[in-house]
Amino acid sequence: AQTVTQSQPEMSVQEAETVTLSCTYDTSESDYYLFWYKQPPSRQMILVIRQEAYKQQNATENRFSVNFQKAAKSFSLKISDSQLGDAAMYFCAPPRYQFYFGTGTSLTVIP
Amino acid sequence: NAGVTQTPKFRILKIGQSMTLQCTQDMNHNYMYWYRQDPGMGLKLIYYSVGAGITDKGEVPNGYNVSRSTTEDFPLRLELAAPSQTSVYFCASSYDGAYSGNTIYFGEGSWLTVV
Numbered sequence: 001a002q003t004v005t006q007s008q009p010e011m012s013v014q015e016a017e018t019v020t021l022s023c024t025y026d027t028s029e030s031d032y033y034l035f036w037y038k039q040p041p042s043r044q045m046i047l048v049i050r051q052e053a054y055k056q057q058n059a060t061e062n063r064f065s066v067n068f069q070k071a072a073k074s075f076s077l078k079i080s081d082s083q084l085g086d087a088a089m090y091f092c093a094p095p096r097y098q099f100y101f102g103t104g105t106s107l108t109v110i111p
Numbered sequence: 112n113a114g115v116t117q118t119p120k121f122r123i124l125k126i127g128q129s130m131t132l133q134c135t136q137d138m139n140h141n142y143m144y145w146y147r148q149d150p151g152m153g154l155k156l157i158y159y160s161v162g163a164g165i166t167d168k169g170e171v172p173n174g175y176n177v178s179r180s181t182t183e184d185f186p187l188r189l190e191l192a193a194p195s196q197t198s199v200y201f202c203a204s205s206y207d208g209a210y211s212g213n214t215i216y217f218g219e220g221s222w223l224t225v226v
Contacts, residue, residue: 029210033211045203047215091153093209098144099205099208099209100170101153101154
């Protein structure tokens with residue numbers, strides 16, 4: 001069964017502002033990967049960012065960064081300087097053998 | 112670059128009919144997956160395969176069957192279609208599992224309506 005929680009079904013952010021999407025998960029592993037994927041209205045799934053658990057440093061990809069709290073099993077996504085093109089569903093993928101996804105957070109960007 | 116290709120893109124089925132969603136990938140990936148996504152919801156894993164000849168159930172396998180006779184192809188069979196199977200279906204592939212950090216690549220989706 002899935003062991004990932006995205007507690008914010010919907011979020012909104014003003015253009016150019018910062019927003020944080022939350023994700024918590026459960027695992028008994030010590031080394032693993034976590035992912036955030038984006039699904040815009042086109043429905044295409046796009047990798048946003050990936051974090052390896054043993055790395056202390058939080059992953060960053062341009063305006064996207066994560067706040068990875070291993071002990072708390074928390075993996076939040078921060079989007080800085082939000083743009084209209086960031087409007088999408090965002091899915092967290094927990095540490096599992098296969099690719100499972102959370103229930104998603106729908107992000108609206110307000111001009 | 113083709114990536115993951117799935118067909119058809121749209122299909123309307125009558126209750127009780129059967130059909131096969133085709134999926135092929137040209138990236139020599141070992142892992143292939145089928146997901147369904149109901150409106151406004153997340154992706155649920157139906158079946159997955161870790162290589163030719165090996166398949167296993169995901170979260171919601173009932174009403175579906177798969178086969179993996181080649182590395183490239185992973186068709187999804189719907190038997191006796193029901194309205195509850197109305198959904199968008201995504202095929203995906205990755206070189207290795209999520210534990211390895213590999214990226215998963217998705218097809219463009221197949222919209223299926225059962226009436």
